[in-house]
Structure formats: C-alpha cells, structure tokens
C-alpha cells in the first residue's frame with residue numbers, strides 16, 4: 001500500500017506534516033499549506049510495511065581505490081563525491097550486509113565515474129573553459145566566469161546558456 005506523505009522544509013527543517021491514503025487529498029493539503037505561505041511543501045510516496053533490503057553498508061573510497069571506511073547504514077541513499085580539504089573521496093551506499101560485496105560494487109562505481117570524467121564533487125571549481133582560466137577574453141572580462149578564471153562546475157552549464165542567449169539577442 002502506498003501512502004502520500006506531505007512534508008515541509010529541507011535538511012534540519014524537514015518535517016512530516018500529514019499522511020494520506022490518496023494523492024488528491026495530499027495535494028489538497030499541500031495547496032492549503034502553500035495558501036498560508038509554507039515553503040518547500042512536498043508530497044512523497046511511501047510504501048508501507050517495507051522492511052526488506054533496508055540494511056546497507058556505506059563505503060568510503062579514495063580515487064586510487066583504497067577503501068578507508070565501511071560502516072553500517074540504512075537505505076535509501078546513493079553516492080556522492082566529497083572533498084576533505086586534501087583529496088576527493090567517494091562515499092557509496094550499497095544494499096548489502098556483506099563488506100566484500102559493498103567494496104566490489106563501490107570499486108566498480110569508482111572506475112565508471114573516472115572513465116566518464118564524472119569524478120567531481122558539489123562545490124568544485126574548475127578552470128573556466130571559455131577563457132582557459134585567464135579570466136579575460138582579449139581585453140574584456142570573460143562573460144562566462146566574469147573574470148574569476150574559475151567557475152563552479154554546476155554553474156558552468158547555466159552560465160554558458162546565458163552567454164549563448166545574450167549573443168543570440170544581440
């Protein structure tokens with residue numbers, strides 16, 4: 001059975017407001033929350049009475065493939081790349097209770113991420129590809145990185161789009 005959980009907030013602000021048996025009722029409740037200005041109201045679909053495959057192991061691995069941490073955790077959670085001030089590390093949650101399997105799966109993910117050039121973390125700055133990190137395009141400030149020479153990886157796509165649109169409108 002699926003239930004519809006109306007939530008509000010994010011991270012430490014996150015809370016469950018109400019639980020409904022139909023999506024329509026949940027949406028009506030969410031609309032009422034938005035009427036009074038509640039931010040980040042959301043509806044989550046939860047399957048009730050599921051205990052299966054909740055146990056998992058979280059593996060911490062370096063770019064070179066060294067496992068530095070394995071700890072017990074619960075699903076759901078995926079993977080992320082973090083930066084500890086010195087190096088980038090992969091954290092990955094695998095739905096298993098066997099350490100050997102968790103490490104194997106994480107190692108496969110590690111090689112895949114590196115092969116796809118996807119080994120980067122949220123907040124990472126990369127040299128601006130538009131100006132090759134110089135910050136200048138000829139005599140003017142680079143419109144993509146605005147002269148910084150570096151840009152957040154997740155901002156890059158948006159900035160490139162904005163620049164393209166500006167050029168198209170000129």
Ligand SMILES: [Zn+2]
Pocket residue numbers: 128129130131132133134135136142143144145146147149
């Ligand atoms: Zn630039």
